[in-house]
Amino acid sequence: MSTRRTKTREKILLAAWKLLEASPPISVRMSDIAKETGISRQALYQHFPARSELLIATARYLDEVKDVDVRLAPSRSAKSGAERLDAFIEAWGNYIPEIYGVAKAFLAMKDTDPAVAAAWEDRMQAVKHGCNAVILALKKDGTLSPNFPPKKATDILWTMLSVRNWEQYRFECGFSQRTYIKTMKQVSKRLLFIDTTNSNK
Amino acid sequence: MSTRRTKTREKILLAAWKLLEASPPISVRMSDIAKETGISRQALYQHFPARSELLIATARYLDEVKDVDVRLAPSRSAKSGAERLDAFIEAWGNYIPEIYGVAKAFLAMKDTDPAVAAAWEDRMQAVKHGCNAVILALKKDGTLSPNFPPKKATDILWTMLSVRNWEQYRFECGFSQRTYIKTMKQVSKRLLFIDTTNSNK
DNA sequence: TTTGGTTGTTGACATGGTGTCAATTAAGTA
DNA sequence: TACTTAATTGACACCATGTCAACAACCAAA
CATH class of the missing domain: 1.10.10.60 (Homeodomain-like)
Incomplete structure (x- = not known):
């Protein structure tokens, strides 16, 4: 011991x-x-052995402490695709500020360090899977816009919810965290839902 | 001499x-x-006198050689807001790959060098003004979705068309340049246009 | 064509951050 | 107490940026 x-x-x-x-x-x-x-x-x-290793270990430590899985539970247990989309945006969107410092360090280093790049890639793929699950739930409900095939819808949602975009909305556009979340929900719904006479309140 | x-x-x-x-x-x-x-x-x-200065000078040199203003002319002379949106996405979206190398160097350095950050900021604000002009044209036509006040619509369009997003679509999602342009046009229209029984072909 | 100023060359050096090594000291445990 | 493991100190290599001084090459104008 x-x-x-x-x-x-x-x-x-x-x-x-x-x-x-x-x-x-x-x-x-x-x-x-x-x-x-x-x-x-x-x-x-x-x-x-290296700064990069320490960085990666810090990320793993964060994963452990922050318990991402628990946060995503509401999203997974949502009844409709729509609810799932909201829950996912809520969970991930509010997670970003908590990990932003570490994420920034990753982003700064991933261009020069392959191990860091891989670790970042991993995490972002996990987010993408989350996005994909949301899209698939919408499709199952029949509420996914026919304009976008699932793969493409996933790409769009995933890109929309990137850390870089969060950064831009928060610091460049001056959005509050609340506004950010609200806007992402609004935009994703308008974009991905099938056209009905839907009032997005 | x-x-x-x-x-x-x-x-x-x-x-x-x-x-x-x-x-x-x-x-x-x-x-x-x-x-x-x-x-x-x-x-x-x-x-x-410094690497940062050389970088900034290179960007200015690019500006000169590439003649951004000429590229944006079609956008400015568009008749409708819709046309203007398309023309702007076409112009800026196809400009990104031509300046990507230099842009990447800027992005990598702007966190440590204030002068680089300022130069980048300038250019991105110019793009934002372009986005804003597009939104204003839509509003004038009465085709801007009432869901988004002009300022917010500008923020959304601007973020959507960021270099980082282009990067992600092209290299992470595997979009071709053509697909990227097509998708940005499609998404922006669906997002920003007022709901009519519009078929976006 | 020679003279003078500008431009470029070489070599040496400072700085700041990462990463390595060896010798030594301080803990913690059997 | 004796042994092992962890931490300390100081020195050094590496690499990229940026500085300095002495010297060489070039171009132009007298």
Whole structure:
């Protein structure tokens, strides 16, 4: 039971997380994380062979703590496709701000580090699967617009809900988080639902 | 007439452009640009005090060569709002791939360099103004959906047409450039047009 | 054609961040 | 207490950016 090692490791991940999620955002160096943890920079490398590994481990740690599956439960148990769409946007859309710091670090590094790119890709594919499930539920209900084949509808929804777009809406367009969620629901419905004389209230 | 200086400067910009636009994309260092230009790395700094300045100058050079205004002319002279929307998407959407290499370099650097961030911001605001003009034309026609106030419609269209989204559609979703354009036209129409018994063919 | 100023070249060096290594100290446990 | 594991310190390699100084090549005008 290397309890000491485990404890330090967790302290490191916690420190990394805290710094990455700091606002205003700062550039987080290995030395910053070491200082925040209360150990030497070199000791960091005994736990994580590279910055990229530490980043990936931090993401995994987040996954664990934040329990994504629980958050997505309402979406999965929704009765109609419409409800499922709303629940999914609610869950994922409100998850983004909680992971944004780490996500930003991933996005900044994925162009230079293949391992980071792969880890990011994984997570984004998971989101895409979520989108796809929503689209399939709509199709099953017969409420998916015939304008878009399911695959394409998935691509569109997925792109619409990207972290980059969240970033733009929040920081460039000045949307509040609430407005963001409301808008995404509104837009996705208008876009993906079959045309009826539907009033989207 | 420092014709020699001017000539070298242009050679540098051309080299930078060529390398940034290279496919597959590569990370472009000052030494790479120097080599491509046929001068020493240090000589580069006699023309551009920093990498960021060189990048910004390259963008300006692109602006000049590519003549954005001419491309946007069809959009501005469109008769209806609908035509204007199509023309704008066509112009901007087909412009993106031509500047993508440089845009990518901007996006990678704007988080660390304020000057780069400002230059990028400028260009994106120009695009946003284009989007806004489109929305206003729709409103004037009375064909803008009442679901979205003009400002919000602009934000949505602008975000939809971001370089990041183009990137995702092209490389993540595997859209062809043609499919991308077609999809953006289709989505924007469906989203922004007032509900009539419109068949979007 | 020589002189002078501009442009480019070479080599050396500072900086800042990542990652490595070796020797040493401090804990924690058998 | 003795052994193992974890952390510390200090030094160093690497790589990209950016700076500096001394020197060479070029072009133009007198």
